[in-house]
Amino acid sequence: MNDTLHSTPEVTAFVTQVRARLSDLSEDEREELVGGLEADLAERLADGEGDLGDPADYAAELRAAAGLTARRGPRARTLGPRESLVGLLDGSRRRWDALVTKNAAATQAWDFAVVLRPAWWVLRAWLAVELLDLMAGPREYLTALPSLGNQVMGALVLLAAVVVSVLVGTGRLWPGSEARTYLPARVVLCALNLFALFLFPVVFSHMPSAWTSHEIYYSPSYPVPDRTEGLELDGRTVRNVFTYDAQGNPLTGVQLFDQKGRPLSVSRDPYLGSYRQTGTQQMTYPWRNGDQRLYNVFPLPVRQQGDPSFRVRDPYTTGRPPVLPTPPLVVVPPVSLPSDAPQPTAEPSSKPSAQSSAAPSPATPQPSASADSGKSPGR
C-alpha cells in the first residue's frame, strides 16, 4: 500500500456527487458513509482499477449496503425520481464540460464566462426588480432604474435585490449555500436562473424603444403620454397660453375651462410642441392646487434647462426655479363688446401697431363705468 496517497480531482468530484445523492441523510449519517471514501477511491484508482463508474449507482449501493434504504422505507420510493433528477443535472453538466473542453477556444470562452458570473448575479437581480415593477405599477414603460412608486424606493429595492443575489451567488445564502449538497436547493437555484433568462425578453419588450428612451429614462413613473391630449392650433401643439384682459394687459393665473367645465389643459408631454420644432430649451411647469398639477392655468411657468425633455421633481427648490414667461406681446389692443362701454385705454404710447383682431374700434376710447366684470354679457 502506498503511504503517500494523492486524491485526484476526479475522485474529489466523484465523492462530491456521491455526497449529493446522500443529501437526504443527516450530516452524521452522510459523513459516516463518505468519510474516508476519498482515500479508498484514490487508492482504488492507483491500483489501476478502471473508472469509478456512475456515482448514482455507487451511492445506491453504498446506501443499500449500509442498510439505510430499508430504514427509510417511505423515502425509498422517492429515491427513483430524485436520483434520476440528480443524474440529469449532473449528466448535463458533464456533457457541457466535455463539450467545452473539446477545443481550446471554447475552454477560454467558458473560463471567461465563469469570471463574469458576478455580472449575471447583478443582472438577474435587476431583472427581478423590473418584474416587480412590471407587476406592481400602472401600465407604463419600464425604466432602467426601476421605479417602484418613486425613484428612491426603486433604487433601494434594487440595491437589496443585488445584495441578496450576490450572497446567493457566492453561496452565503440559501439556495446558493446548499446548491452543491441539497437537491431541492439545487433545483430551486436552477429554476430561478432559468426564470431570469426567460424574463430577459419579457422585460426588454416592456422597455421603451429608442424613440422614447430618452424621455422615459429621465422621467421615471411618468405615464406613457397620450399623444392626442392637449390643445392644438392649426395642427401644432399649443404649449403655453397668454391671456390679456380687455384693456390689453397680460394676466397671470387665468384658469381656462371649456363649455362643459372641463379644464382646457395643454399637453403635458414634454416632447410635443416647440422643443422639437424650434429647439427651445424651455420646459413648462404646471400650476398647483395642493398636490394636483394643473395645466389649464396660464401662463405656465417655464424653466430654462439643458434638457427640455423632463420635468424636475421639485423645481422650486433648485437653483433655477421656473418663472413666469415674458408674454410674446407686451400688451395687446384693448377690446370691448359692441353693446358695452369699453374701458379707458391704457397709455397710448404702448399701443401696438394696428394688429387688431376682434375689436371693432380700439382707436376711439370712450369713458365708461368701470364695471367690466359686472356687466359682461355672454354672447
Added chain:
Amino acid sequence: MDTTQLLKGVLDLAVLAVVDDEDGYGYDVVRRLRAGGLDDVGDASVYGTLRRLYASGALTSYVVPSDEGPHRKYYGITPVGRAQLKQQRDDWDHFARTVSNLLATSSVTSTATQAIKTGGPR
C-alpha cells in the same frame, strides 16, 4: 449462478472475519476480500457494510490522517463484533451444512425419480 445475492447474505460475516484478522481501512478490506476469493464484491457494498457494522457497534473506527492526501478511516472489531462474528460463523456453518445436506439429498432424490420414471428398482 449469480453470486451477488449470496454474497449479500454473508458480506457481514466476511467483513467481520477480515477485520478480525487485522484492522483495515475500506479499500484494504475490499482487497483482502477479493484476495480471499470474493472477486465480485463491490467496493461500495463493502464500505456500506463497514459503516453499518460500525453503526451497530460491531466495529470501531479511527482516522489516520495523512499529510499529503485524504485521511484514511480504519476499522477494528469490538467485543460486540467478535460475539457477532462467532454467532454468525456458527449460524453459517449450520446453514452451510444444512444446505449441503439438502443438496446431497436432492441429488439422491432426483436420481430416484429418474429411476422410477425409467421403471427401474430403487
